[in-house]
Amino acid sequence: MEELLSISNLSIRFNDGKNVVEDVSLSLRAGETLALVGESGSGKSITALSVLRLLDGRHVQYPTGEIRYQGEDLLKAPEQRLRQVRGRTISMIFQEPMTSLNPLHTVEKQITETLALHMGMRGPQARQRCIELLTLVGIPNPEERLGSYPHQLSGGQKQRVMIAMALANEPDLLIADEPTTALDVTVQKQVLELLGDLQKRLGMSVLLITHDLTIVRRYADTVAVMEKGRLVEKADTESLFSQPAHAYTRKLLASEPKGTPPTPSTADAPLLTVKDLNVRFPTSKTWLGKPKTWFQAVQDVGFSVNPGETLGIVGESGSGKTTIGHALLKLTASEGAVELNGKNLANLNQKQFRPYRRRVQIVFQDPFGSLSPRMSISEIIREGLEIHEPDTPVSEHDNKVVQALEDVGLNPEDRHRYPHEFSGGQRQRIAIARALVLRPELIILDEPTSALDRTVQSQVIELLLDLQSRYRISYLFISHDLAVVRALSHKLLVLRHGEIVEYGDAASIFAQPQSDYTRELLSAAFFYQHAGNGDTDAVAGTTTN
Incomplete structure (x- = not known):
């Protein structure tokens, strides 16, 4: 060649x-x-x-x-x-x-732009090519998705659109x-x-x-x-x-994700209880601007998380995993009961909910988009302290920033640098440090290890397990990486199309999944992970010859 x-x-x-x-x-x-x-x-x-x-x-x-x-x-x-x-x-x-x-252009416009620029393809021909590309990369109902904007897509769907754009001109x-x-x-x-x-x-x-x-x-x-x-x-x-x-x-x-989550106390009342959670988004409106049709993103979801416990939430892209996390923090409108230490947060307005934001933190899926490019790392991590601890001396805030950076394995001397000076994995650790600095009771981790290499994943898993053991922090761990979920989770919630497929003890589900969909998901994950080795059936926990 x-x-x-x-x-x-x-x-x-x-x-x-x-x-x-x-x-x-x-x-x-x-x-x-x-x-x-x-x-x-x-x-x-x-x-x-x-x-x-x-x-x-x-x-x-x-x-x-x-x-x-x-x-x-x-x-x-x-x-x-x-x-x-x-x-x-x-x-x-x-x-x-x-x-x-x-964010201002539809999926169709962004794909046809490169077709017009390099191939001179426009109009119905370009539209048909868009549909072919979206079908190739596995986006369901591609004709309907042509008019979607990036914020209307899940993280995985955005990635598939990027792949479609890259392949458009057959490079x-x-x-x-x-x-x-x-x-x-x-x-x-x-x-x-x-x-x-x-x-x-x-x-x-x-x-x-x-x-x-x-x-x-x-x-x-x-x-x-x-x-x-x-x-x-x-x-x-x-x-x-x-x-x-x-x-x-x-x-x-x-390097391989491994670990055993610390045993939580079963005597305590649940820290978080969710009942009949529903989230829906309008898909069309009347000429007066009122919603006419809806997309049900999450339907009748319920679960609980004890102090010091990790609930892993898994499912394919678009299954509602991230939507649940956003609904718990009132970043997305929802219906149902969300109780934190027995207090129903669902009926609180944004002002009333603000004190609870210290107790429930989130690490977003995209570390670059969630870090302000105009703020130094120190300013980003300190921001929450300034909001929730306005009377604390600046020197004490700085000490906490230093400790948070050390906790996630970053050099505190780099805290005056800006996000663009760090790699994707380093930016994710900065996002984790920002959540940890307030010592919350619950952290929602939305794909926190997706941008990290395996060696750093292992370090982050060890860090999260150590912090959970020391401070009894609870985690809502949203991920498609089932090897990491298995290392961290006490309980597992499997979602498909916004509905619960399976929910219960994580070890039991990994060993003996009851649903066909769960078996398919675990089989794809662990066969794929050990492809070429031919010696491990991680789903059933057995060894084959």
Whole structure:
């Protein structure tokens, strides 16, 4: 196979002089999948962004070295030439679909924009192509979704729209930066198989940036491992997994979510009790602006969480997981009873509910969108303290900020930096620190580990378990990563289309799921996770030969 992309001696540094990529050399052949792996902050995404010269010049110095695409050095190409390449011959799936999609434009407009720009495709032809692309990436009722705006889609649906946009012009090279981060396991499999099919049909090359080594093992031809901006190992996939040469690679391969949640007291009354929770959204309105038809996002959901207990909430994208979390915090209108220590919060207005926000915190799914780019990390974490502890001295607030950063494994000396100076995984830890600093009774964790590599996931799991043990914090853990859910959860709630499919003791459900849907979900998760090993049936907890 001929060489399609060649990166030679690439070095990138921030304007403050800190090296983020140092002397990296890679090559990618036509039709090949090259996986770029490493921990958060290792330089994976910045290396990928440099291929299309998408680095922010205000904060990053101009790269040195060579990036040759079909023999042409893109680092020396004029901007007009780059506009021809971007989205046409080289496309990119960005790590954060929530911030990459335009909130003011519909799904149809955002996809047809790239079709019109590069293919001259407009009108009914472009609309039909949009429907085909949305069908390809597994979005149900694609005709209805054409008029949707990003805020009307779940996190997984946004990610699929991003994939559809990237594939619209059938590029020669697809740069996929964490393409399955926001997707549940069943959709992960569908999307990656889709990319594999398109790759074979089009002869497309894929530069895959991911922290999920299971995906790498199943789909990549070659693997390059980065640590602290340097390339430490490159080999074909089978050789790297069977005989890793570098100590850092061995550390990555040994990382797997594990842990046992601390045993909560069963003598206490429930901290949180939810009864008959219903959430619906208007889908059409009369000419007077009154809702005419509704979409039922959550229907008659009920559960309880004891002090020091974790309830895992799982289900496919769009099942209502995040909507439940938002409803509990009055970020979304709902009906039903929500009791915290016996106090019904459902009837409180926003002003009356404000004191309870200290006791119930949330870590949002998108760490970048939830962190203000105009505030330093110290200001972001301190903001809640200033609201809920206005009379506390500033020095004490600062001490609490330092402690929170240490708790999540970040250097307190970096607290005066801004969100754009941190990797996706580091930003997620900042979001967790912001929630922890108030020492709440309940934290709603909405996909808190989805942006983290496996080694950092393990650290965060250990952190959450330790904090729960010390402070008896309760968690509502929303995730599509069932390996992480299993390590953290005492109870499990399985959702589908906004309704409860199964609810009960987590260990019992993982060992003997009662519902066909739960069995399908767990089978997809754990077969997929151990694909290629052939020795573990994690759903049934048995060993096979």
